[in-house]
Amino acid sequence: MLTTRTLRNRLLSAALLAAAVVSIPMPARAASKEIIELQTQVQQLLDMMQRLQSTIDTKFGALQNITQQTADNVTQMTATVNLLQQKINAQNEAGGGRLDTVSGQVQSLNDSVDELKSRIAKLDKSIQDMQAQLQNIQTPPAGSVPAGQTGAPVSAPPDGSASPSGPPPTSPAPAASQAPPLQETFQAGVRDYNAAHYSVAAGEFQQVLQFYPLDDLAGSAEFYLGEIAYRQQDYAGAVKSYNAVLEGFSGSPKAPAAQLRKGLALLQMNKKDAGVHELRLLIQRHPQTPEAAQARSKLNGMGVRLTAR
Numbered sequence: 155m156l157t158t159r160t161l162r163n164r165l166l167s168a169a170l171l172a173a174a175v176v177s178i179p180m181p182a183r184a185a186s187k188e189i190i191e192l193q194t195q196v197q198q199l200l201d202m203m204q205r206l207q208s209t210i211d212t213k214f215g216a217l218q219n220i221t222q223q224t225a226d227n228v229t230q231m232t233a234t235v236n237l238l239q240q241k242i243n244a245q246n247e248a249g250g251g252r253l254d255t256v257s258g259q260v261q262s263l264n265d266s267v268d269e270l271k272s273r274i275a276k277l278d279k280s281i282q283d284m285q286a287q288l289q290n291i292q293t294p295p296a297g298s299v300p301a302g303q304t305g306a307p308v309s310a311p312p313d314g315s316a317s318p319s320g321p322p323p324t325s326p327a328p329a330a331s332q333a334p335p336l337q338e339t340f341q342a343g344v345r346d347y348n349a350a351h352y353s354v355a356a357g358e359f360q361q362v363l364q365f366y367p368l369d370d371l372a373g374s375a376e377f378y379l380g381e382i383a384y385r386q387q388d389y390a391g392a393v394k395s396y397n398a399v400l401e402g403f404s405g406s407p408k409a410p411a412a413q414l415r416k417g418l419a420l421l422q423m424n425k426k427d428a429g430v431h432e433l434r435l436l437i438q439r440h441p442q443t444p445e446a447a448q449a450r451s452k453l454n455g456m457g458v459r460l461t462a463r
Contacts, residue, residue: 166203246451333365340371343378352382373403377412389419410436410445417449430458 343358359375359382366372380395396416399408406412417432433449437460440446453460 334361336362336366336369336371340375343375347378347382352386356382370403370406373399373406374408376403377406377408380412380415384415384419387422389422392416392419393423410440410443413439414445414449418452430456434460 339358340362343355343362346352346355346358356379359379362369362375363372376395376398380392380399383389383391383395393416396412396419399406399412400416403409413432413436417429417436420429420432430453433453436449437446450460
């Protein structure tokens, strides 16, 4: 297939050849109709060559215009993509901050619910204690002598000494160890934790676990022990406390937060595979929680692809 440049060269050669033929001197009798026709054809050929040149120039200009427009469109598209990426990054950062705020609010709400449960349990325990006291008042101790009745005669001592008047002295009963109040102890631990008095808070949470191991607040106390260890960079101790929450208090409202913090603690210990596994497990178990949203954000920041549900 001939190119435009080749075609133009051939037309130019034909025109030159025709001009050369016309310029050859011919006899007067040869200047006839054939010469006129040849000149006409040469002129037509020159006109065709001019029109071809004009068409080539027009198409080349259009091609240059299209090329320039394409370059401008690519530049605009690149700028738009960069602007969109900046907006997405800004939204992600703002969304991460909102997620942290919501997570803190949810945790405060969970603490309030735990406090309400503890108050109900304390009220129930107070009612049981009052019932026990009423039963003790209504039922006299075994072996007691009612008023107005004479007790059994007391035998004299073998040595003949007089028997002392009145009942023999009784030895005082050993005092039973008193458990600290659950709600007050837990709230004191939360206050000391927020004030960064970690050693005091840890002792108070340990008391909750010691005296109330089956109460719902025991799971929250175990979670705060993990948080104290995490803040003190004792990540192994933190993982141990978080495991205690997940294994012994799986229904606790602190379970999603415990799994999230466990995954982060494992990442801090350079155990990437185990940490990623915990974060994925959190998303699978509690997909609609703020903790799951934080886990997704963390995995995306690490470049870890989330498995489609």
